[in-house]
Amino acid sequence: MRITIKDAFQAQARYCESLGSPFMTRLCNIFADRLNDSNAIANYIHAWPDDISQTGAALPLRITAAMHALVLEGRDEALEKVYPPNEVNDDFLWGAIANALMLYPEHFQKYLNIPPQTNEIHRLSALVPGFLTLADQYNLPIVLSELGASAGLNIFWDKYSYQLGELSFGSWDSAVKLTPEWIGPNPPDADINIVERAACDIAPVNPGRKADRLRLLSYIWADQKHRFDITQAALDAIKYQSEIVEQADLADWLPARLELQMPDKLHVVYHSMVWKYLSEETRTVVTEAMQQAGARATASAPLAWLRMEPDGKEPGAAIILTSWPGGEKRLLGRADYHGRWVDWHERL
Numbered sequence: 001m002r003i004t005i006k007d008a009f010q011a012q013a014r015y016c017e018s019l020g021s022p023f024m025t026r027l028c029n030i031f032a033d034r035l036n037d038s039n040a041i042a043n044y045i046h047a048w049p050d051d052i053s054q055t056g057a058a059l060p061l062r063i064t065a066a067m068h069a070l071v072l073e074g075r076d077e078a079l080e081k082v083y084p085p086n087e088v089n090d091d092f093l094w095g096a097i098a099n100a101l102m103l104y105p106e107h108f109q110k111y112l113n114i115p116p117q118t119n120e121i122h123r124l125s126a127l128v129p130g131f132l133t134l135a136d137q138y139n140l141p142i143v144l145s146e147l148g149a150s151a152g153l154n155i156f157w158d159k160y161s162y163q164l165g166e167l168s169f170g171s172w173d174s175a176v177k178l179t180p181e182w183i184g185p186n187p188p189d190a191d192i193n194i195v196e197r198a199a200c201d202i203a204p205v206n207p208g209r210k211a212d213r214l215r216l217l218s219y220i221w222a223d224q225k226h227r228f229d230i231t232q233a234a235l236d237a238i239k240y241q242s243e244i245v246e247q248a249d250l251a252d253w254l255p256a257r258l259e260l261q262m263p264d265k266l267h268v269v270y271h272s273m274v275w276k277y278l279s280e281e282t283r284t285v286v287t288e289a290m291q292q293a294g295a296r297a298t299a300s301a302p303l304a305w306l307r308m309e310p311d312g313k314e315p316g317a318a319i320i321l322t323s324w325p326g327g328e329k330r331l332l333g334r335a336d337y338h339g340r341w342v343d344w345h346e347r348l
Contacts, residue, residue, distance in 0.1 A: 012060035023223035066111035069218035084223040119150035122339030123272040125180040129187035130306040136188035140266040141195040148274035149199035152245040175233040184344035200253040204245035251285040258293035272308040294324030
């Protein structure tokens with residue numbers, strides 16, 4: 001059964017509420033109640049051929065990001081006045097939104113036609129303990145390969161500052177400081193030696209290009225200033241590394257990457273919140289490529305697959321590590337989708 005606009009926005013509102021965004025919760029509920037056939041953008045969404053919900057094209061996220069972009073650009077003064085930190089009633093908020101939808105139809109259609117592009121740096125709070133676990137286990141120089149890397153913010157994870165339980169790690173003077181709520185034992189305090197970084201994305205974001213930065217920042221929810229500020233700081237830190245993420249389909253990129261010889265190094269393939277956006281065919285390609293490369297791994301040239309992805313359980317996402325030789329699969333813990341907390345426990 002085709003999901004309605006109302007259902008899609010209400011579902012998105014519940015998701016935003018669970019991730020601590022009162023404004024986005026309210027905004028999506030207002031869209032659910034008031035976006036109707038009298039609006040050209042509503043008709044554009046009605047004509048969408050596929051699933052518009054969060055599990056499909058995520059059109060509620062696309063349209064709210066388009067609205068946020070207008071605010072960030074300063075293009076619509078009336079809209080700015082109803083966005084955080086300002087507080088207005090629902091009628092004033094919807095009035096500014098409806099006016100923007102009428103004034104900028106091409107802007108909204110452009111956003112609706114392009115998949116969401118995010119680069120949630122706070123998810124490193126879940127991945128970095130995995131990297132530390134691998135560094136402690138193998139004590140080898142590390143080669144990194146990130147899938148679905150967006151702007152490449154998470155390929156430079158060792159350049160940021162972390163407080164993971166009682167463990168302080170990273171570059172203490174970095175403007176990017178991640179301090180999740182930590183549950184469980186401390187991760188290993190291991191030395192990190194990264195000798196090579198590579199990444200791919202089907203539509204990478206150039207951190208040095210104004211339009212790309214705007215698009216990335218527009219997907220950060222307007223009442224979550226901390227996420228916004230941290231992402232801006234990370235973009236500033238790597239803006240001269242715009243070529244780090246290769247534009248490529250990961251189903252083509254990864255098998256070729258895994259064919260490279262990496263003697264006396266630990267090769268870590270990793271990703272976060274990417275898996276659900278892949279087709280079954282691409283998932284099969286990735287899984288088989290990792291297994292085949294894993295069969296070639298040796299004690300002096302090991303391979304690891306680290307990921308933070310939903311596994312159908314709650315709360316949050318699973319932090320999973322598979323390593324070769326051997327193919328041992330471990331559940332290292334769970335984490336909030338935006339990295340607000342990490343429950344670190346490492347068990348089989």
